[in-house]
Amino acid sequence: MIETYLITGANRGIGLEMTRAALRAGHRVIAVCRNPAGAATLGQLQSDHGVRCQVTAADVCDAAALAGIAANIEGAVDVVVCNAGAMSARGGIDDLGNTVDAIATVLMTNMVGPFFTARAFLEPLRRSAKPRIAIISSLMGSQQHTAGAAHFYRASKAGANNLMVTLSNELKVQNIAVAAYHPGWVQTDMGGPGADLTPAESAVALMARFRALDLSQTGGFFNYDGAPLPL
Numbered sequence: 001m002i003e004t005y006l007i008t009g010a011n012r013g014i015g016l017e018m019t020r021a022a023l024r025a026g027h028r029v030i031a032v033c034r035n036p037a038g039a040a041t042l043g044q045l046q047s048d049h050g051v052r053c054q055v056t057a058a059d060v061c062d063a064a065a066l067a068g069i070a071a072n073i074e075g076a077v078d079v080v081v082c083n084a085g086a087m088s089a090r091g092g093i094d095d096l097g098n099t100v101d102a103i104a105t106v107l108m109t110n111m112v113g114p115f116f117t118a119r120a121f122l123e124p125l126r127r128s129a130k131p132r133i134a135i136i137s138s139l140m141g142s143q144q145h146t147a148g149a150a151h152f153y154r155a156s157k158a159g160a161n162n163l164m165v166t167l168s169n170e171l172k173v174q175n176i177a178v179a180a181y182h183p184g185w186v187q188t189d190m191g192g193p194g195a196d197l198t199p200a201e202s203a204v205a206l207m208a209r210f211r212a213l214d215l216s217q218t219g220g221f222f223n224y225d226g227a228p229l230p231l
């Protein structure tokens, strides 16, 4: 079935490859990024796929910009993929990168961004026969982890997972399924060149997860390969 995906952070990394994978599969994509003018590869995908690939600008911390995109959508959005994300200072308690501004950025982007995104696109989701919200989280946000670093990235993803559970509780009566996904350790600007998976491998696996997402999985946290993960 041909569907419409809305993907944030679509200009590079996993978001770009999810956009490419969705287009290859014949779907329509509304690709959201902060700076479309600087997104050359995404622009090429738009040229290659024409009206099936719409590129539009928003910061996920800007609720009004997201609402503006939603107001221009006439049809349904079937899958909202909250992918945009930022890393925090990666060190321990002494890391001087943990400034007020840096902490605000990572919490706003990774935790509040998915909320603003889900909220903005509720109306087009309600027009779908099988509406789904997928939050790209991280195993680093699991409460079961044993590491002692990257405090605010972990906290932001734990917050995103908690938000996912609340959204799933609230939206299941509207038939909207919500789940969070760990994309694997992926070779992107965030994951670094030594990571396990290419962005394309992660993206193709995640697309299979989004196809399978329904109300039986709502509220769940899943690995890119489909294995359930502890929140």
Ligand SMILES: NC(=O)c1ccc[n+]([C@@H]2O[C@H](COP(=O)([O-])OP(=O)(O)OC[C@H]3O[C@@H](n4cnc5c(N)ncnc54)[C@H](OP(=O)(O)O)[C@@H]3O)[C@@H](O)[C@H]2O)c1
Pocket (backbone or CB within 6 Å): 008, 009, 010, 011, 012, 013, 014, 015, 033, 034, 035, 058, 059, 060, 061, 083, 084, 085, 086, 109, 136, 137, 138, 139, 182, 183, 184, 185, 186, 187, 188, 189, 190, 191, 192, 195
């Ligand atoms: N790579 C990994 O190993 C890994 C592991 C676990 C989870 N994840 C998660 O997977 C998702 C994608 O990560 P990635 O590896 O593809 O990272 P990436 O290559 O660093 O790309 C991050 C993307 O998020 C966008 N972004 C950041 N802040 C934004 C904002 N405020 N508004 C809109 N877009 C924003 C970036 O846009 P700009 O180009 O404008 O900055 C970029 O498109 C993230 O949520 C990340 O936390 C990644």
